[in-house]
Amino acid sequence: MPHAAAPPFPDLAAASPDGLTASPWTQRYAALGKDFATPLTPSPLPAPYWVGRNDALATQLGLSTDWTASEALLHTFTGNQVPVGATQTASVYSGHQFGVWAGQLGDGRACALGELAGQEVQLKGAGPTPFSRRGDGRAVLRSSIREFLCSEAMHALGIPTTRALCVTGSDAPVWRETQETAAVVTRVAPSFVRFGHFEHFSHTEQHAQLRTLADYVIDHFYPECRKAAGDDGPYVALLQAVTGRTAEMVAHWQSVGFCHGVMNTDNMSILGLTLDYGPFQFLDGYDPAHICNHSDNQGRYAFFKQPNVAYWNLFCLGQALMPLIGEQEHAIAALETYKTRYPQALAARMADKLGFAQTHENQRPLIETGLKLLAQERVDFTIFWRRLSHWAAGMDAANPSVRDLFVDRAAADAWLADFRALHAQEDCFDSAATSKRMLRTNPKFVLRNHLGELAIRAAKTRDFSVLQQLQTVLADPYSEHPAFEEWAGFAPDWASSIEISCSS
Numbered sequence: 186m187p188h189a190a191a192p193p194f195p196d197l198a199a200a201s202p203d204g205l206t207a208s209p210w211t212q213r214y215a216a217l218g219k220d221f222a223t224p225l226t227p228s229p230l231p232a233p234y235w236v237g238r239n240d241a242l243a244t245q246l247g248l249s250t251d252w253t254a255s256e257a258l259l260h261t262f263t264g265n266q267v268p269v270g271a272t273q274t275a276s277v278y279s280g281h282q283f284g285v286w287a288g289q290l291g292d293g294r295a296c297a298l299g300e301l302a303g304q305e306v307q308l309k310g311a312g313p314t315p316f317s318r319r320g321d322g323r324a325v326l327r328s329s330i331r332e333f334l335c336s337e338a339m340h341a342l343g344i345p346t347t348r349a350l351c352v353t354g355s356d357a358p359v360w361r362e363t364q365e366t367a368a369v370v371t372r373v374a375p376s377f378v379r380f381g382h383f384e385h386f387s388h389t390e391q392h393a394q395l396r397t398l399a400d401y402v403i404d405h406f407y408p409e410c411r412k413a414a415g416d417d418g419p420y421v422a423l424l425q426a427v428t429g430r431t432a433e434m435v436a437h438w439q440s441v442g443f444c445h446g447v448m449n450t451d452n453m454s455i456l457g458l459t460l461d462y463g464p465f466q467f468l469d470g471y472d473p474a475h476i477c478n479h480s481d482n483q484g485r486y487a488f489f490k491q492p493n494v495a496y497w498n499l500f501c502l503g504q505a506l507m508p509l510i511g512e513q514e515h516a517i518a519a520l521e522t523y524k525t526r527y528p529q530a531l532a533a534r535m536a537d538k539l540g541f542a543q544t545h546e547n548q549r550p551l552i553e554t555g556l557k558l559l560a561q562e563r564v565d566f567t568i569f570w571r572r573l574s575h576w577a578a579g580m581d582a583a584n585p586s587v588r589d590l591f592v593d594r595a596a597a598d599a600w601l602a603d604f605r606a607l608h609a610q611e612d613c614f615d616s617a618a619t620s621k622r623m624l625r626t627n628p629k630f631v632l633r634n635h636l637g638e639l640a641i642r643a644a645k646t647r648d649f650s651v652l653q654q655l656q657t658v659l660a661d662p663y664s665e666h667p668a669f670e671e672w673a674g675f676a677p678d679w680a681s682s683i684e685i686s687c688s689s
């Protein structure tokens with residue numbers, strides 16, 4: 186559908202978020218200056234409409250309860266107008282993509298408005314920026330819905346992530362493999378600073394800016410690092426803190442079967458948040474070698490490689506910080522902590538999943554054998570853990586719910602017997618309490634590819650009911666939601682034909 190002219194918009198100067206008197210916007214990041222935040226020329230999208238909304242997050246940001254009744258906010262979150270006190274800027278960063286230095290990248294389709302209630306608000310898909318290179322600055326409805334649903338699903342799973350406030354759509358055409366329509370997802374995070382921001386200033390030898398950025402990140406998000414002794418102490422401490430947070434994040438991913446798909450250094454958050462939802466996927470059948478990004482021919486970002494890739498990416502960050510860090514050994518020592526932090530974090534996640542109150546070395550063989558069994562038979566990862574959680578209430582050898590997931594029943598039985606025996610060794614072992622704990626740890630619902638697809642297909646006909654139902658279920662993934670049993674079942678055959686590429 187051609188859209189030659191943009192529709193008339195309300196007076197920009199008069200526009201301010203509804204229900205709020207003074208401007209609630211702050212500009213902490215943009216205040217760093219033009220080297221960090223480049224103003225944009227807005228390119229409005231015609232006739233926007235609401236696709237998805239997150240009322241809980243809106244409340245946290247101080248928006249009034251009827252925020253989606255506001256035409257002004259509909260246009261604000263589409264990038265069509267700028268509320269008083271907000272700005273529209275893009276930031277420059279660089280990065281390593283698929284292991285290769287890619288040079289300058291930057292927010293090619295993300296427009297920062299500033300901060301609300303201390304949270305940065307960013308519009309993804311709001312049009313070209315000075316960093317769009319050959320891109321159109323747009324995002325399509327399909328990928329915007331995926332990002333919206335997944336960020337909130339991850340948040341509900343307790344996984345550090347950027348959040349999503351809303352999605353707006355427009356019939357404006359956007360070309361990918363075929364013609365699609367435009368959408369804008371409003372993302373929210375304390376900061377969207379990436380490893381790639383540091384790499385940019387380091388690689389271009391803008392060391393003053395590098396220090397400014399590091400100081401900004403330390404002062405606002407890692408204030409404890411400021412106390413570290415020595416000239417380079419705070420920067421070494423920052424590297425170590427980011428290493429820790431990244432280790433925790435990836436351990437969470439591995440424990441729920443989340444495959445990010447594009448772990449380039451420009452997609453790594455300095456706060457250890459899951460960032461830039463593109464070709465991500467929750468595993469259906471457990472396959473450690475699974476590659477969710479069809480553009481990743483080498484399998485660099487296969488599921489089982491994620492912990493190592495994170496470590497590699499942290500080395501890029503360490504390298505970028507070297508102008509601020511006196512001794513290479515200091516950086517290496519900070520990075521080395523990953524080797525203990527990641528296994529510890531993963532062990533903690535796995536102990537939780539298995540219903541143990543504490544981690545113990547003797548859980549390791551059980552975990553290794555269990556994952557091997559799952560991999561051998563490509564057993565559905567989410568369903569296995571959920572069934573095990575229910576099974577744990579009785580640990581009844583005659584109950585077939587878990588063993589029926591395996592062809593090799595004898596191997597499954599042997600593993601379940603080991604699981605039971607290890608629990609029986611615990612002081613005050615209580616199977617009901619164990620099961621209850623496991624049901625709060627092992628989700629019934631994750632955003633499987635085919636579920637996202639159902640929401641997308643309906644949304645293309647302007648039916649947002651599936652999206653809303655999914656959003657509700659995924660916001661509370663540990664509850665039973667009996668009306669949505671089907672969404673907790675095995676992926677249908679057609680799910681394997683969904684191709685998720687970088688194209689978004």
Ligand code: AMP
Nearest residue numbers: 290291292293294317320321322323461
């Ligand atoms: P990604 O792999 O999606 O994280 O994107 C890598 C880089 O390409 C980032 O700098 C993005 O801002 C940029 N980019 C991706 N898609 C577009 C687009 N449609 N228009 C402009 N820039 C884009």
Ligand code: MG
Nearest residue numbers: 451452460461
């Ligand atoms: Mg990116």
